[in-house]
Amino acid sequence: IVPMFVYNCFQNQPEGLTLQYGTAGFRTHAKHLDHIMFRMGLLATLRSKKTKSTIGVMVTASHNPEEDNGVKLIDPMGEMVTAAWEGYATQLANAEQDSLLKELKDIIKKEDIDMSEPASVYVGKDTRPSSASLSQAVLDGVSSLGGKTHDYGLVTTPQLHYMVCCCNTHGCYGSPTVEGYYQKLSQAFLQLTQNALNRTDDQKRLLVDGANGIGALKMREMEPFLRSELQVVLSNDGSSGKLNHMCGADYVKVQQKAPQVGERCCSFDGDADRIVYYYTDSKGCFHLLDGDKIATLISTYLKELLTQAGLNLQIAVVQTAYANGSSTRYLEDVMKVTVCCTKTGVKHLHHAAQEYDIGVYFEANGHGTVLFSKAAQKQIQELVKDPNANDERKRAVKLLESTINLINQTVGDAISDMLVIEAVLAIRGMSAQDWDAIYTDLPNRQLKVTVCADRRVIDTTDAERRAVSPEGLQDTIDTLVKKYKSARSFVRPSGTEDVVRVYAEADTQESADSLAHEVSLAVYRLAGGIGDEPKPLH
Numbered sequence: 001i002v003p004m005f006v007y008n009c010f011q012n013q014p015e016g017l018t019l020q021y022g023t024a025g026f027r028t029h030a031k032h033l034d035h036i037m038f039r040m041g042l043l044a045t046l047r048s049k050k051t052k053s054t055i056g057v058m059v060t061a062s063h064n065p066e067e068d069n070g071v072k073l074i075d076p077m078g079e080m081v082t083a084a085w086e087g088y089a090t091q092l093a094n095a096e097q098d099s100l101l102k103e104l105k106d107i108i109k110k111e112d113i114d115m116s117e118p119a120s121v122y123v124g125k126d127t128r129p130s131s132a133s134l135s136q137a138v139l140d141g142v143s144s145l146g147g148k149t150h151d152y153g154l155v156t157t158p159q160l161h162y163m164v165c166c167c168n169t170h171g172c173y174g175s176p177t178v179e180g181y182y183q184k185l186s187q188a189f190l191q192l193t194q195n196a197l198n199r200t201d202d203q204k205r206l207l208v209d210g211a212n213g214i215g216a217l218k219m220r221e222m223e224p225f226l227r228s229e230l231q232v233v234l235s236n237d238g239s240s241g242k243l244n245h246m247c248g249a250d251y252v253k254v255q256q257k258a259p260q261v262g263e264r265c266c267s268f269d270g271d272a273d274r275i276v277y278y279y280t281d282s283k284g285c286f287h288l289l290d291g292d293k294i295a296t297l298i299s300t301y302l303k304e305l306l307t308q309a310g311l312n313l314q315i316a317v318v319q320t321a322y323a324n325g326s327s328t329r330y331l332e333d334v335m336k337v338t339v340c341c342t343k344t345g346v347k348h349l350h351h352a353a354q355e356y357d358i359g360v361y362f363e364a365n366g367h368g369t370v371l372f373s374k375a376a377q378k379q380i381q382e383l384v385k386d387p388n389a390n391d392e393r394k395r396a397v398k399l400l401e402s403t404i405n406l407i408n409q410t411v412g413d414a415i416s417d418m419l420v421i422e423a424v425l426a427i428r429g430m431s432a433q434d435w436d437a438i439y440t441d442l443p444n445r446q447l448k449v450t451v452c453a454d455r456r457v458i459d460t461t462d463a464e465r466r467a468v469s470p471e472g473l474q475d476t477i478d479t480l481v482k483k484y485k486s487a488r489s490f491v492r493p494s495g496t497e498d499v500v501r502v503y504a505e506a507d508t509q510e511s512a513d514s515l516a517h518e519v520s521l522a523v524y525r526l527a528g529g530i531g532d533e534p535k536p537l538h
């Protein structure tokens with residue numbers, strides 16, 4: 001099994017840098033990643049041999065700054081790599097030069113991998129300057145173990161997930177090409193928008209902020225397929241600005257600021273697996289339509305269609321602790337849908353959503369999709385063909401069928417989600433303002449605290465909503481929360497940055513800001529904060 005180590009796979013970690021696979025793969029400054037990429041090529045090859053399927057490796061650091069990079073591994077059905085293999089990834093990434101071969105042999109033995117099996121790995125990259133050489137390192141890693149590669153070059157993360165799923169389902173999910181992706185999604189979108197009559201050009205126009213990343217490039221490519229049913233006005237298209245700098249979904253969500261002004265706008269993140277919407281009202285006020293609003297819009301639409309089609313399928317919405325309290329209340333109390341809360345990170349939401357007939361999952365930051373169980377899809381397909389179904393049921397079930405085709409079920413996908421949202425708004429004749437009026441968000445604030453020890457001194461439970469360590473922290477948070485109306489707050493160590501995240505919401509922005517600040521101070525004092533004490537926001 002000795003691989004042809006033609007590359008710098010034995011290059012050592014910079015001292016003191018222990019990389020964790022994290023919430024969504026490795027991420028750090030691109031200059032530390034060469035050997036990690038090569039090793040992930042090796043690991044993906046082993047995973048491919050083990051699963052006897054094609055595996056994906058995406059080179060991207062998503063919403064992180066342009067100087068960073070990272071890598072995400074994709075499992076056979078297009079989902080994120082399974083937890084045990086995240087562990088192997090961390091093990092390999094941090095292995096010393098002279099123990100790398102031993103680590104590889106350990107994995108092969110533990111997983112009982114037959115090394116005579118062929119291997120196939122799909123590789124994609126985002127637009128970061130470092131992505132070209134880093135994706136070459138992945139390709140070299142695969143080749144050194146005799147695996148076959150297909151380099152898709154510049155693709156969005158969800159496009160690569162789609163390719164992997166298409167390949168392993170032998171074309172059932174679509175054709176594994178970028179053109180196949182555009183064709184599948186645009187056909188479904190055009191079928192859906194046929195049901196929206198008399199749309200004006202204004203209604204067809206959408207302002208899209210491409211975060212100066214891969215999403216902008218791919219949106220340009222896709223536009224002709226949409227035959228003017230969606231008229232995209234693209235900004236931050238990468239022609240001048242810096243990736244994710246003062247633009248993109250993360251900037252809009254965290255800073256609560258609009259990089260463009262309009263009646264209906266959206267922003268992608270750096271690898272186009274997240275989206276948020278927003279608009280500016282007549283008074284010039286910014287209104288955010290985040291992942292929670294998206295989940296509400298889509299689940300309301302699907303629930304209505306299920307009723308019209310007379311289908312008895314259970315629909316659930318999966319959220320994280322970051323979901324706005326108003327959204328959870330609306331979904332549970334008004335819409336009467338099951339709501340479940342998981343840890344942060346799409347892999348957790350995805351698995352929870354698989355438990356239902358229809359699982360709508362979104363992180364508040366706009367990362368999410370909808371999963372339809374095999375049984376649900378079968379019922380829908382059977383009803384489409386049923387000659388006895390009346391016109392209303394037929395119309396509804398055909399809409400459901402096209403919606404399934406439009407959704408990228410492998411992972412959250414900014415382009416696919418955008419088209420679903422545009423179709424739903426068109427079919428229901430809703431403006432962004434109408435959508436926003438479904439419920440009113442509680443004002444909220446997110447802050448970061450840097451601690452000197454390992455940030456995992458903060459340990460949490462109950463889907464990260466309660467801290468179990470350091471001692472006294474949760475009691476302090478509980479006491480602080482009681483001072484405010486409709487308040488909630490929690491803290492957790494980030495899985496992608498070296499910080500502790502603080503979240504607070506309350507009845508007014510002042511209260512949310514003040515609570516977030518007080519909780520930050522508690523983290524700083526009880527978990528050993530670095531530098532000056534957090535200052536009040538006002």
Ligand SMILES: CC(=O)N[C@H]1[C@@H](OP(=O)(O)O)O[C@H](CO)[C@@H](O)[C@@H]1O
Nearest residue numbers: 023024345346363365494495496497
């Ligand atoms: C509060 C927040 O937005 N956290 C993000 C962020 O994770 P952290 O573990 O919080 O750093 O990056 C993840 C990967 O993109 C994303 O899934 C998640 O929602």
Ligand SMILES: [Mg+2]
Nearest residue numbers: 062269271273
């Ligand atoms: Mg992303």
